[in-house]
Amino acid sequence: MAAKQEDKPPLLALVGPTATGKSDLALVVAQQIKAEIICADSAQIYRRLDIGTAKPTAREQGLAPHHLFDLVDPDCSFSAASYQKAATAAIDAIQQRGRLPILVGGTGLYFQTVTDAYAFGSEGKDQNVRDHLYREAEEKGLQTLYRQLTENDPAAAVKIHPNDRRRIIRALEFITMEGRPISEQVIQTKKNDQPYNLIVFGLSMPRPELYRRIEKRVDQMLQRGFLEEVKALLKAGYAPGCPGLNILGYRQLTAYLSGEMGWEETVEEIKKQTRRLAKRQMTWFRRDPRIIWLEIKDKEELSAPAEIICRQVKEKLAVQANNII
Template identity: 55%
Template sequence: MTVKKPLAAIVGPTATGKSAIALHVAARLQAEIISVDSAQVYRGMDIGTAKLPPADRVGPGGVPIPHHLIDIVAPDEPFSVADFQRLARETIDSILQRGHLPLLVGGTGLYYQAVVDPYLFTSLPGDKKIRQHLEEQAQRYGNEHLYEELKKVDPEAARRIHIHDRRRIVRALEVYMMTGRPISAALEWRHQQETPYRLAVVGLTMPRPQLYRRIEERVDAMIARGLVEEVRGLLARYDYRLPALQAVGYKEIGAYLRGEMELEEAIALLKRNTRRLAKRQLTWFRRDLRLQWWEVDPVKMEEMAVGIANYIARLLDINVE
């Protein structure tokens, strides 16, 4: 019988305090953190992704906590969930070889699930003529036209792909036109297989009014820290239509910098879109019945971290510092 590898995770909606709690948990469990955030993989996208600065990646007493899969690609470099799955699983193995516990932390549900569950990604070569035709359609009629076509032939893929992510929309339609089958079939959930890991997974949540207040405060703090300047610098180097720059925070501030709206309107839109993101994240993670949910009390974060660390240690039969 194959012995499963131990793996812990702290996931949940944005602004629930995952990063802060994870630092305490990692320190107590001798864990190394693997970010499961689809925007934190990009270099130069720091403020808008709430990326912890390197100096802050420390536990109680200033103990450094290694963080992985942050700042690994430029915003204009292709990066897929299959790439993330491969890198994350390699990182998990290297952490275990060092005698430490891998701890997934973040809010991107698909990235998390691609690691912990037996998703199989199948590769398929492209067709240059089909892709060129689809690109011409997008140029002529806009992303919305192609997105509506995708919703007809592969609603599951359309649900996963942002309407402004032209590259992935084109790829999904290309696969369908080549094979007659949806690209979502290439992301195959294999029910006959089990996860390769011995899991201890925690979800963080809080009452919605409290979460929404924290989101508004976080957005205001991002603006004060220089989010507008960060986005301005990125747009000076990269095309605003890149999938990376359609992330929440970058899309709205980018629209302001292009003169499409006033700053106050962009900030209000950013807060609304972040609330909607949190709701989608919670819906995604609620489907995973393995998660042990903890309601966050901001004034008892350290106490919660101790409880979560003890819970993980008990499930995985490991020692607590």
């Protein structure tokens, strides 16, 4: 017999588009209850990517326990399956300490791999195959590999830029190991078997206000040294196009430093792509009927939404919450 929802381990989540103040609100909530924060942001898992990912500062992370930030180096790939494993372990450890885990971020796939217990098939990985493909790209050119991908998996090829070395090689590696196109890899969920007693809040705001915040935040990141952060990564030997430098903002600034774009064009491109990201994130999360939406009107005034969250956590997580509120 399946466990009743209220008998499952409790989990709180804060999701929504970028620049809505999820990290700030999570910190306020975590300090009001016995809670620990878990990153659900595919950019903030990278070490040395701080300013451009709006990662919580060392001071902020010292105010409440934070997990899965600074998890991997910028030149390392990190799959959704790997995230699920790391996040599940963090959640279990936090719950064993008698505290409430708070999953915080805007990466919808990360959120769903955990809350919907996605079951992943083989990842189709092999370091020797990958190394061979990288050598082939150097010797024959990346376009040769892209043509191979187009012939063997046209559905994947149309979604991958011809200059995206990492994704082209990953797709060919999967084909080599699995004998089938990576576009056919289907993530299957365990229907009606959610592992947690979940309560999830989504943060939203009127689109004009959100876009204004995005533009202001990009300007602030640049003032705080975003470009210098990218220069430091390149100086440390991280190649343009590696996973970390392929992230929004880092990709555009790398192109600027290589002379591919002018400064004003670069800044506007970062803002434009961030607006598009926010729109995609909202579209993703709006499909989830479990989410309780809160409209954030003033990022500086978080006591009201924090109070709503803490009250509903106590009500919906019932007896479990009595130990943490």
